[in-house]
Amino acid sequence: MQSTEKQEFTTSRGTRFMGISLLIGIPTLLIFAFLLSPADDNMDDAVRLIYVHVPMAIFAYVAIITTGIGSVFFLWKKSRWWDTVAHASAEIGLILCGLVLITGSIWGRPTWNTWWEWGDVRLVTTLVLFLMILGYLALRQVPANPEMRAKRASVVGIIAAVNIPIINRSVEWWENNTLHQKSSLTDGKLENLTLFTLFLGFIVVGISYLWLMTHRFRVGWMTTEIETAGIAELIEERLNEGNSTVVNSQPQQKDGTK
Amino acid sequence: MFRDAWLVTKKDLLIEIRSRIVINQIAPYTLLILVLFGFALDADTETLRDTGPGLFWVSTLLVAILAIQRSVDIETSDSAIDRLMLSGISPTSIYIGKTIGLYIQLIILEVMLFIVMVVLFDMSVESYPLIIASAILTTLAISSSGTLYGVIASGLGVRETLLPVLFLPVLAPAIIGATRAFGDAFGRVSSDGWAWLGLLSVIAIVYTLVGMLTYGNILEDT
Numbered sequence: 338m339q340s341t342e343k344q345e346f347t348t349s350r351g352t353r354f355m356g357i358s359l360l361i362g363i364p365t366l367l368i369f370a371f372l373l374s375p376a377d378d379n380m381d382d383a384v385r386l387i388y389v390h391v392p393m394a395i396f397a398y399v400a401i402i403t404t405g406i407g408s409v410f411f412l413w414k415k416s417r418w419w420d421t422v423a424h425a426s427a428e429i430g431l432i433l434c435g436l437v438l439i440t441g442s443i444w445g446r447p448t449w450n451t452w453w454e455w456g457d458v459r460l461v462t463t464l465v466l467f468l469m470i471l472g473y474l475a476l477r478q479v480p481a482n483p484e485m486r487a488k489r490a491s492v493v494g495i496i497a498a499v500n501i502p503i504i505n506r507s508v509e510w511w512e513n514n515t516l517h518q519k520s521s522l523t524d525g526k527l528e529n530l531t532l533f534t535l536f537l538g539f540i541v542v543g544i545s546y547l548w549l550m551t552h553r554f555r556v557g558w559m560t561t562e563i564e565t566a567g568i569a570e571l572i573e574e575r576l577n578e579g580n581s582t583v584v585n586s587q588p589q590q591k592d593g594t595k
Numbered sequence: 596m597f598r599d600a601w602l603v604t605k606k607d608l609l610i611e612i613r614s615r616i617v618i619n620q621i622a623p624y625t626l627l628i629l630v631l632f633g634f635a636l637d638a639d640t641e642t643l644r645d646t647g648p649g650l651f652w653v654s655t656l657l658v659a660i661l662a663i664q665r666s667v668d669i670e671t672s673d674s675a676i677d678r679l680m681l682s683g684i685s686p687t688s689i690y691i692g693k694t695i696g697l698y699i700q701l702i703i704l705e706v707m708l709f710i711v712m713v714v715l716f717d718m719s720v721e722s723y724p725l726i727i728a729s730a731i732l733t734t735l736a737i738s739s740s741g742t743l744y745g746v747i748a749s750g751l752g753v754r755e756t757l758l759p760v761l762f763l764p765v766l767a768p769a770i771i772g773a774t775r776a777f778g779d780a781f782g783r784v785s786s787d788g789w790a791w792l793g794l795l796s797v798i799a800i801v802y803t804l805v806g807m808l809t810y811g812n813i814l815e816d817t
Contacts, residue, residue: 412812468764475760479751485816489747492809496740496765499801503768506794 347555355548362541369534377531383447388534390440392542393433394463398501400430400546401466404473405498408491417561420487423494425553427473429546434467462504469497483564596691599684603692608699610669617700621661625708628654629715643716648777648784651705651712652733652770658704659697659737660759663745666697671749676814686811690742694806698738705730721782725789729776732795736769736802743806746813769798 370388377384407423410416441460442452455461473493479486611617632650636642643650670676670693679689709726712718720726741762748758772791779788 412809465764465767468767472757472761472764475757476747479753479757481751482816488812488816492743492747492805492813493761495809496802496805499805500765500768503794503798503801506768 347552347559349551352548352551355544355551358544359541359548362537362544366534366537366541369530369537374530374534380448383444384531386440386444388538389542390437390444391535392538393440394437394459395539396542396546397430397433397437397463397466400426400433401470401501402498404430404470404494408494408498411487411491412495417487417558420491421554421557421561422550423491424477425550425557427470427477427494427497428553429549431467431470431474433546434463434470437463438467459505462501465504466497466501469493469500473497482568483561596685596688599688600691600695603679603684603689604695604699607666607669607693607696611665611696611700616665617662617704621658621665622704622707624661625654625658625704626711628657629708629711633715640717644718644781645783647712647716647718648781649770649774651708651777652773654708655701655705655734655737656763656766656770658708659701659741660762662697662700662704663741663762664754664758666693666742667745667749667754680814686814687807689814690806690810694738694742694803697742698734701734701738702730705734718781720780722780722788725776725780728792729773729780729788729795732792732799733769733773735799736795737766739799739803739806740765743802743810743813746810750816765802769795772798 366388370385374385374388376382380387403426404423407419407421407426410419411423438460441463445454445457445460446452453460473490476490476493477486629650632646632654633643636646670679680686684692709730713720744758744762744765748754748761751757772795775784775786776788776791776795778784779786
């Protein structure tokens, strides 16, 4: 990603490879999720949503933690590379959080008989994180000096990442229970095809995250370059205006003294 | 460092005492919010008692936004912040000083709000120590994050709209903890309110530390 400084396109051999993998991976996941894997004894067909819901939730957290790490490194190293990583990851994190909330609600309707449940720790945690990232991106969109904006956004990014365990604990203690089922993965309840489909979901969502991240990073890098070049151009224009005014005014002064 | 911080606090409080913006404008707004909640909830005293702890902290947050904006205005008007930085006081001391200043103002507003709420909602307190301990910690979380977010949102031309969007979600866990602790102190919920103080302490400490470490970076560009 570091070699994108003089690049004009966001595509590379790596992104093409990831894109082709997704073209194969997404239909394969759909076939496994809807046709080959069995329905669950308790959740029935609603279990099929888990194959995308759980991986998206995990990668939403990964994205926000990446934003936090990028923000720390930006403040420490003053590197635009890290700032662009933080920004790109936050945007993808927002999309993933949004999709987690939507798929969670759809899953909740037949399973819990409600679209939204305030007592569920993970849904409420994701909602608060979603709102935090919305604020982060709102700050990113404010027209201001790119470096100043990046510094401020970094602090917001760090606090968002630090808040993940705090929000999770607070919501868990809040209701002291959760409708969410315990992790089937760690409980060892999932077997064979169901487990394989879930892992396939992790791989597909993971590659999607990396693919989007790479493209968004490169777009972000080029946007900042254009912004910086635009500001530099304006400064030069103003300096030239100033110089020409001085040059033009010099003969008049001479004339005046004669 | 703390001596310099205290100077900044004294300066902010002195400005407030002379301008009386907090007392004349922000405090009436606080009372107005509580009265409006009464109207919105149909003046049902039992409902108001049940929701009182939550309404108290929601009102405090809304008032805190005004107090934070006021705290930032003091520094940004007439470029006072430039003179403050040229005075040789470290950004960390400025941060601590402004946080303490905001903290004292919020505590005063909360005391007023508390008295009015107890009277209007006819609430009885079961544990004053729990009320005091949770208010001390939650107000620290609000003032430490508020001081930081106030300066983050300043100088961009969109502070009034940006500050709530950034500030309110960050305090969601603190409000959950504070509401539960207050609910227990008022005898309205059956949870152990003291257990929430641990979480409130962590939130207050984390936000204060992040503020102390990052405030200087942002202040340079204000």
